[in-house]
Amino acid sequence: MFLEKYDVIVVGAGHAGCEAAAAAANLGCSTLLVTMSLQNIAQMSCNPAMGGIAKGQIVREIDALGGYSGIVSDKTAIQFKMLNKSKGPAMWSPRVQSDRMRFAEEWRLMLERTPNVDFYQEMVSGLSIKNGKIEGIKTSLGIEIKAKTVVLTNGTFLNGLIHIGDKQFGGGRAGESAAYGITEDLLKVGFESGRMKTGTPPRVDGRSLDYSKMQEEAGDVNPDKFSYSDETKPLIHQRSCHMTYTSLEVHDILREGFDRSPMFNGRIKSLGPRYCPSIEDKINRFADKERHQLFVEPEGWDTVEVYVNGFSTSLPEDVQFKALRSVAGFEKVKFFRPGYAIEYDYFPPTQLKHTLETKLVSGLYFAGQINGTTGYEEAASQGMMAGINAALKVKDQEPMILKRDEAYIGVLIDDLITKGTEEPYRMFTSRAEFRTLLRQDNADSRLTPKSFEIGLASEKRMRRMEEKFAKSDAMVNFFKETSVTIEEANPVLEAKGSSPMIQSDKMFKVFSRPQIDLDDFIKFDKVKQYIEDNNLDKEIIEQAEINVKYSGYIEKERNNADKLTRLEDMKIPEDFDYNKIKSMSIEARQKLSKIRPVTISQASRISGVSPSDISVLLIYMGR
Known part of the structure; x- marks a missing residue:
């Protein structure tokens, strides 16, 4: 059924897993993509869109490196917008509205056309780890599959728990079971884990909506596209989205269900995404606001299913329905399914190297929501880098590490492994100190030469x-x-x-x-x-x-980036003993000993490490 030993096994076939498998396979590695459902490869679990503020830059970077997300997004787009055009070019961010079903289909077809990719449908229930090194995976049927490297991209499936009002049940996504066993194996070898929460809004029947009561949101007059390649073309025809608002009446109805909300009655203890809060969180935190925007987004060219962006909720389904029927244009709304919240395991990303390889287990890589991030684009970029570095490790080549002045992907990974995160991490342009260099228009000049050098970009x-x-x-x-x-x-x-x-x-x-x-x-x-x-x-x-x-x-x-590069070139010995530096603060010694930064520059970005601590460290290193 399988090769005797794969170069790379990728666990999970969401956005991170798909990019990881594509990258490893295109670098010539025998690759096995294992998922619990081959019908749900690259599923858009939340909103049917790619890109947006800073996220659009990430999709362009993935494309410049030779990934598939930009091409798939272009081929399955139903609307294109360049956001922030009124601001400087560092802020311009491309975004497409996608056909959700065709997006998943196109991803699967592209992977099937990629040499070196094998597929297998089953739950991975454990890992084979020996003497601090990954040896393969174990499945729920008791099959052991050997591999030189393994990339975990489990999304929200690790011990996933879905909440709708008073009801809760195991699941990694609506209609799909959770994954069990991997967390426990990782804890046994010394990993730290935590819990995070995310949510999704109801999906409704577009035939039951009155669009005349909403504001039309059309695409760009002269639409662009994501991919720098000539494989795709800009859209000629587009579908419009619409916008409406909640009201004080809607807020009062939602408050009636707060006593049955898992967010407020203590059932959900983990933190959700700060910048994409649930509707109940919004009306609770921003009680002075009389209304909140709702974006009414079609899920494809032909389907009548509609995504209600801005109405993410875990309130009881009857409260969701009653409140939504009080929104202008939704008076006769019919539900396809209610919104829900989901809690899942993640592993604090300070346990990773810049390559996304774990510090504890050689050959084991983490990518996506397992690292505490939120968003398709953030996941896809991590998956690509994990797939690239797993392949380069197999080939005994130098890893690819992107710096903060080279890519948003570099900022993302450096933030995660240096600072960690206790809430779902989302990329913004404000997180990049060199965003004038990291524009969406020049991602190809920044990254294609690097990718071409390792044999990935054509x-x-x-x-x-x-x-x-x-x-x-x-x-x-x-x-x-x-x-x-x-x-x-x-x-x-x-x-x-x-x-x-x-x-x-x-x-x-x-x-x-x-x-x-x-x-x-x-x-x-x-x-x-x-x-x-x-x-x-x-x-x-x-x-x-x-x-x-x-x-x-x-x-x-x-010039500022070049100054930073000089600090990046100052390496810290891998076995450096920070505890011997008594003139450094205790917090700094503890943080540095735990995170083990590779360079002085990375050490300077660790929360709790002051400039004076860095000065002392430089003296001890003879600099």
Whole structure:
């Protein structure tokens, strides 16, 4: 039934597991993807969407590395939006509304077309660990499958417990059983575990809704796409979402059920996601608010099923139904299924290395919600990095570790393993100190060369990226070398409320003015002719515009990142004894001894380690 020994076994086929399996297999490793249900590969358990603030940057990074999430998202999108376009380009974040059923189908088909991937449907009930090294997995049928490395991507399934009002039952997701045995095996060898909570809203019948009472939320007029490859095309037709609001009446109905809410009666003791709270949590924490937004999101092109974004809840189903019927447009709503909360096991990620390999067991990797994160994109990126590093370990090659100035993925992983998390971790642009460098438009230039070097990104992708940035750089040079006269420029400048020129100047300098954008410059015959002569597309032109308008900010941030790199290069010996440094605070000694940072830079980011502690550490290291 199986190979004698797999290079990589991936446990779980959610977003993390799928990317892990794809990465390992595409790096030439024999890979087994084990899941409790092959019908639910890459299931969108919560909202039918990919991307969003900071998350869109992560999807672009996955794509730039050669992952599948961007391609699948493009092929199954029903709407595209570039969020935050009114702000600077560091904040622009792509997002698609997805066809949930087709998303899962496309993921499965792409994996089936990937050489080196085997599939097996069964529950993994244990791990084979010997002398601090992973040897394989054990299934509920008593089968042992051997492997050189194992990636655990168990999502919400480890001892999962579903709550709806007074009712609770075991499950990893609605209609699917929980997974038992893995947590217990990990605890036996010394891992620490905890419990987290997440939730989901009701799914309703779109035929029962009155959209005339809601505000239409259409996609972009000129939609873009996620993938840098030419495998996908931007959408031509799109489906609209809608927006409505709760009210004081809705809040009063919800409060009637608080005594039966597992969140308020003590049944749920674990912490849920801070930035995606349940509706009962919102009206409790923000009692002064008269209403909250609800986004009404279709689950696909053809299905009538609708996702009620913003109404996540674990209240009794009768309270959910009564409250939702008081929302404008939902007066005759019919439920497909109620919302629920789920508690599950996770393992504090300070127990991991930057590669996502566990410190306690060699060859064992964790990715996704098992590490305390929330969100498809965060999970997928961890799965990809775990799959890459598991494969590189098998091949006895140097691991791939992304730094904080190289990728949002690098920020995510560094935050997790350095700071840990006691509540579901979600990525935001504010978490990245070098976000001007980590834009969604340049993920390919940042990461495709790294991926190409290890053999994951194709040569076609590499050449396409090189051509794009060569043309973009050439356009920037064109602006630096080409002059514009006052007769050409002043009418445009005055129309935009910018000071008129008193003499001819280079286009680069004029273009750098904050009031002026590319649409203004394309009016000039020289620019229009240059674009036509060089056959430049929207992607290249936008890249050049960003590099002109934000060159000062980009250069400043690059200099700051280079200073950080010098600290990253200062390695701490693996067996360094922090307890011998008596002039360091006790908290710092305890935290450093537990987390075992690899570099001075990582040590400086640990909560409880002060700048003076770092100074003392540098002295002891002879620096």
